[in-house]
Every structure is written in structure tokens, then in C-alpha cells.
Amino acid sequence: MTTGALIFMLAAWTGVLGLTAWSFIRLVRTDPKHEAAPPPGTSL
Amino acid sequence: MSDAAANREQWGSRIGLILAMAGNAVGLGNFLRFPRQAVENGGGSFMIPYFIAFVLVGIPLMWIEWGIGREGGVRGQGSLPGMFDVLWKNPVAKYLGVLGLFMPLVVLIYYCYIESWTLAWTFFSLTGATRGLDQEAMRGFLASYQDLGNGTVHGFWTPFIFFFITLAANIWVVTRGLTAGIERLAKIGMPLLFVFAALLVLRVLTLEPHAVTEVVNGVATTRMWSPWDGLQFMYNPDWSALNRPSVWLAAAGQIFFTLSVGMGSLQAYASYLKKDDDIALSGLATCATNETAEVVLGGSLAIPAIVTFFGVTGAVAISKAGGFDLGFVAMPLVFNQLPGGVIVGTAAGVMWFGLLFFAGITSSVAMATPAMTFFEEHFGWNRKQSGLLIGGLALLLGLAHIVWYSRGFLDEWDYWAGTFGLVIVALVETIIFVWVYGPDNMWRSLHEGAAMRIPRFFKVVMTYVTPVFLIVMMIWWIRQDAIPTLLMVGKPEAEIPVRWASRAVMLGILAVQLLLVRMAWRRRDTATERLRRAA
Numbered sequence: 001m002t003t004g005a006l007i008f009m010l011a012a013w014t015g016v017l018g019l020t021a022w023s024f025i026r027l028v029r030t031d032p033k034h035e036a037a038p039p040p041g042t043s044l
Numbered sequence: 045m046s047d048a049a050a051n052r053e054q055w056g057s058r059i060g061l062i063l064a065m066a067g068n069a070v071g072l073g074n075f076l077r078f079p080r081q082a083v084e085n086g087g088g089s090f091m092i093p094y095f096i097a098f099v100l101v102g103i104p105l106m107w108i109e110w111g112i113g114r115e116g117g118v119r120g121q122g123s124l125p126g127m128f129d130v131l132w133k134n135p136v137a138k139y140l141g142v143l144g145l146f147m148p149l150v151v152l153i154y155y156c157y158i159e160s161w162t163l164a165w166t167f168f169s170l171t172g173a174t175r176g177l178d179q180e181a182m183r184g185f186l187a188s189y190q191d192l193g194n195g196t197v198h199g200f201w202t203p204f205i206f207f208f209i210t211l212a213a214n215i216w217v218v219t220r221g222l223t224a225g226i227e228r229l230a231k232i233g234m235p236l237l238f239v240f241a242a243l244l245v246l247r248v249l250t251l252e253p254h255a256v257t258e259v260v261n262g263v264a265t266t267r268m269w270s271p272w273d274g275l276q277f278m279y280n281p282d283w284s285a286l287n288r289p290s291v292w293l294a295a296a297g298q299i300f301f302t303l304s305v306g307m308g309s310l311q312a313y314a315s316y317l318k319k320d321d322d323i324a325l326s327g328l329a330t331c332a333t334n335e336t337a338e339v340v341l342g343g344s345l346a347i348p349a350i351v352t353f354f355g356v357t358g359a360v361a362i363s364k365a366g367g368f369d370l371g372f373v374a375m376p377l378v379f380n381q382l383p384g385g386v387i388v389g390t391a392a393g394v395m396w397f398g399l400l401f402f403a404g405i406t407s408s409v410a411m412a413t414p415a416m417t418f419f420e421e422h423f424g425w426n427r428k429q430s431g432l433l434i435g436g437l438a439l440l441l442g443l444a445h446i447v448w449y450s451r452g453f454l455d456e457w458d459y460w461a462g463t464f465g466l467v468i469v470a471l472v473e474t475i476i477f478v479w480v481y482g483p484d485n486m487w488r489s490l491h492e493g494a495a496m497r498i499p500r501f502f503k504v505v506m507t508y509v510t511p512v513f514l515i516v517m518m519i520w521w522i523r524q525d526a527i528p529t530l531l532m533v534g535k536p537e538a539e540i541p542v543r544w545a546s547r548a549v550m551l552g553i554l555a556v557q558l559l560l561v562r563m564a565w566r567r568r569d570t571a572t573e574r575l576r577r578a579a
Contacts, residue, residue, distance in 0.1 A: 008088030023329035030495035
């Protein structure tokens with residue numbers, strides 16, 4: 001592969017996979033099921 | 045919240061929602077259309093307008109459609125007529141929304157037919173029907189199927205049988221409901237699709253170089269081709285392509301089709317969200333998943349495999365013959381030549397057509413949803429009744445597509461509803477949600493329950509850039525394609541009556557849907573009046 005083609009391919013793959021990974025990691029972190037429980041004694 | 049809104053079904057889990065939304069977006073186009081578009085529009089350079097369109101049109105429209113859907117859903121509206129009606133208090137709004145019933149229903153009908161080919165080819169791969177065929181015979185195998193047997197390879201009834209099975213599967217899924225049907229299908233189908241695609245990409249990229257004899261200007265030359273030559277061919281930048289407006293339009297068009305925006309189905313799915321469910325991050329994750337399927341997997345499958353076995357000249361010829369030749373002629377030929385014999389070839393064929401089938405069915409069940417929810421919400425039908433109605437209609441009209449496929453019946457629907465119509469819906473919904481409902485209301489709505497803050501840049505993009513982009517796109521398409529298509533320029537004489545009949549049927553569907561919306565609102569007004577009098 002030429003350098004130009006390789007750069008375009010890697011840039012496209014990195015951008016897409018990076019966005020996918022970033023969004024799913026954030027989703028897991030903000031999933032209500034994963035949120036920390038309120039401190040003891042806190043009324044809901 | 046109204047009773048209708050309180051009684052609506054809701055997604056069972058966030059991952060189920062994202063997989064169903066991504067399943068809606070990931071379709072046949074990710075694997076068959078994208079590689080062709082990239083190759084024909086500048087290779088690596090195509091990625092520049094492609095990603096610009098992704099940011100300026102794709103992501104904003106995805107958020108707009110999720111937002112419209114949730115605003116409608118919390119007020120008990122699961123289809124565009126009702127959604128537009130709650131966002132814009134104008135009698136015209138609900139009639140504009142009919143486009144969001146019309147597009148998905150029309151596309152569903154012919155899409156199910158194409159989807160049934162993938163099921164048929166999965167079966168043919170399994171039974172070895174395509175084994176040992178050369179290029180001419182493989183093309184004849186597809187042509188015979190499309191031309192109802194034509195007395196050669198397939199029986200007359202074969203396409204009907206696979207269409208019926210595909211349609212029945214779709215209707216079975218949607219009548220089981222949101223969580224037990226659509227969500228479960230996405231949870232099974234999407235992982236399988238990604239596993240099949242990843243295994244095929246691994247196999248394709250590890251292929252040994254293959255000797256191919258090409259005849260260029262009457263001179264035969266033989267050279268070795270590898271899958272990396274295919275990637276080189278696909279990503280080699282042609283900077284001059286960036287000066288051609290058609291390349292930018294092709295990139296925007298690809299983003300449009302791949303994300304399934306402008307259809308009405310995303311809004312229908314989003315109507316099952318709760319008021320405080322996240323839209324911002326979930327919508328973005330759906331877009332990203334679709335792009336992974338398209339750029340990383342779709343871009344690394346067909347073209348590298350075909351270049352390895354047919355060289356660049358062969359790949360160009362196949363690509364020019366259309367996406368179906370790429371998927372249904374060239375790929376089975378590749379599988380026939382894979383090292384490892386019959387078992388590897390059969391497994392690759394089943395995985396390729398299996399992943400196309402899952403890509404198709406997870407999209408088509410989404411297309412059935414707006415019409416079904418319309419009958420449920422406005423006429424009090426249950427899922428089974430509305431599913432049977434949609435299924436019956438799709439069966440009846442699908443027969444016309446099967447019988448007159450080779451005479452342009454499907455082409456007309458694909459152009460007017462599946463291509464041009466999508467831009468119109470997208471433009472109308474952007475104007476209603478952003479300009480009529482108001483940019484501030486839209487922005488607040490997108491951030492209700494949001495798991496991330498959308499960069500403010502997107503507010504400007506959604507308010508000004510996306511609509512302008514859509515208007516330019518529409519004007520360009522009217523000039524370049526719509527007028528010649530309308531006038532049937534260059535179409536064979538024999539096709540013209542069939543094409544007119546095809547348009548008449550589409551207009552008939554649109555007219556019936558307009559009448560149904562009128563009836564639905566009259567029923568609602570009468571019921572409201574009765575309640576008021578009783579009070």
C-alpha cells in the first residue's frame with residue numbers, strides 16, 4: 001500500500017473505532033445501573 | 045402525561061435500544077453500497093467529504109430524529125403525523141407527517157424483496173447451488189432468479205417462496221412487540237452480524253496473493269493481486285475528486301442512506317423512550333456503531349476480496365455493474381476459490397449472506413414500526429391486527445415487485461421514496477423541530493436526561509448548516525436526477541407502462557394514508573367533543 005492510502009485508511013479506522021469505543025465507555029460509566037448508590041441515610 | 049402515553053411500551057434495556065437503533069441503521073448499503081461509492085468517488089479522498097457530511101448532516105439529523113421521536117412518544121404519538129402535530133400547532137403539520145408513514149412503508153415492501161434474496165443465497169450457499177459456477181453462469185444464476193426462473197436455473201416460484209418466508213419473519217418479529225420481538229432480534233442479530241463480518245474480514249485480509257490475467261488495450265498481462273492491493277485501490281487518494289460537487293453529494297447521500305435518516309423509523313423507535321432517557325450519547329453511540337460496520341467492516345470485505353481474485357480492472361467492471369453484482373455474483377465467485385475447499389467456501393457464503401440478512405431484517409422491522417403504531421394509536425388496533433394488515437399489503441404489493449422487477453417497478457419506488465423522498469422528510473423535520481419548535485426548545489429537549497453535553501457548535505450546525513446542506517442537496521438532485529427520472533429519459537419503451545403503473549400505486553398509497561390521517565384526527569376531535577359535552 002502507498003503511504004497516502006495507508007494514512008487515509010488508518011485515519012478513517014481510528015476515527016470510527018475511537019468514537020465507538022469512547023461512546024460505549026461513556027455509556028457504561030453513565031448507565032444508571034452502574035451509578036453509585038446514594039450515601040447511607042440519604043432520603044430518596 | 046396522557047393515558048395513551050402512559051400505556052406505551054418502553055425499551056427493556058439501554059443496550060437493547062442501541063442495538064435496535066444500530067440495527068435500523070446498519071443495512072445492506074453498509075456492505076454493498078459504501079465500497080462502490082468510495083471506489084467511484086475518489087478512493088481515500090472520498091473519506092474527507094464523507095466524514096464532513098457525517099458531522100454536518102448525519103449526527104445532527106440522528107439527534108433531531110431521536111428528539112422528535114421522544115417529544116412525540118411522551119405525548120402518546122409514535123408516528124410522524126402525530127409528532128409533527130404536537131411540535132407545530134398547525135393543521136398542515138399532520139399531513140406533512142404522512143411522509144413519515146409513506147416512506148418506511150413503501151421502502152419496507154421492496155426492501156423485504158431484496159432482503160429475501162439474501163435469505164435465498166444463504167440457502168444456496170448451504171446447499172452448494174452456486175458452487176463451481178463461473179462468472180457468466182453466476183450472473184445467469186442471479187438473472188434467472190430476478191426474472192422468475194426464466195425457464196433456466198430457478199423455478200418460477202422460488203423468489204415468491206423466499207419473499208414470503210422473509211416477510212413472515214418480519215411480521216412475526218414486529219407482532220411480538222418491542223422488547224420480545226424487535227429488541228430480542230437486535231440482541232441476537234447484531235452481535236452475529238459483527239462476528240460474521242469480523243471473521244470474514246480476517247479471512248479476506250489474510251488471503252495469499254493470487255495471479256490474475258487482465259486484458260488492457262488488447263494486451264494480456266498477468267500479475268499477483270493481494271487484499272492489500274484492494275485496500276490500496278479503495279483508499280488511494282484522488283485529490284482532483286474533491287473539486288467535483290458530485291463527489292460531495294455522493295458522500296452526503298451515502299451518509300443519509302447509511303444512517304437511515306429521513307425515513308420515519310428512527311423517530312418511531314425513539315418514541316418508546318422515557319422522558320428522562322439519554323438521547324445525546326445513545327444517539328452518538330448508534331452512529332458510531334453504524335460507521336464501524338460500514339467503514340471498518342464493509343470497506344474491508346467486498347473490494348479487497350474481489351481485487352484479489354479479479355484484479356483492479358475486474359473489480360471496476362463488477363462495481364460498475366451495480367451493488368447486487370458485487371454481493372450476489374462476485375462474492376460467491378470469491379468463496380468458490382477460497383483455499384480450504386468446500387467447507388470454508390460454504391461457511392464464508394453462509395456468513396456473508398447471513399450477515400446481509402441480519403443487516404436487512406433489523407432494518408426492515410424498523411420500517412414496519414411507524415405504520416403499525418399509527419393503527420394502534422389512532423384506530424385502537426392491537427399489534428397482531430396491524431401487523432397482519434401491513435403484512436398483507438406488503439405481500440400483495442411485493443408480488444408486483446417480484447413480477448415486474450426487471451421492468452423497473454422497483455426502481456421507481458427506490459428512487460422516489462428510498463432516495464429523493466428521504467431528503468424531503470429530513471428537510472421538513474429539520475424545519476419543524478429546529479425552526480418552528482425553536483432552536484432553544486430543541487436544544488433543551490435533546491439535553492433532557494442527557495449523559496453528555498452536546499458541543500454548542502452543533503446547535504449552530506442544526507439551525508443553519510444542516511438545513512442549508514439539505515436544500516443544496518435537494519436542488520442538486522432535482523437538477524441532476526429527478527427531472528430526467530421523472531421524464532424517464534433513456535428508459536426502454538417496454539418499461540414505460542410498468543413504471544407509470546409503479547408511480548400510480550405509490551400515489552395511491554400516499555392518497556390512502558392522507559385519508560387515514562384525516563379520519564384519525566376526525567375521530568379524535570369527535571371523541572374530545574363528546575368528552576367535553578359529557579363534562
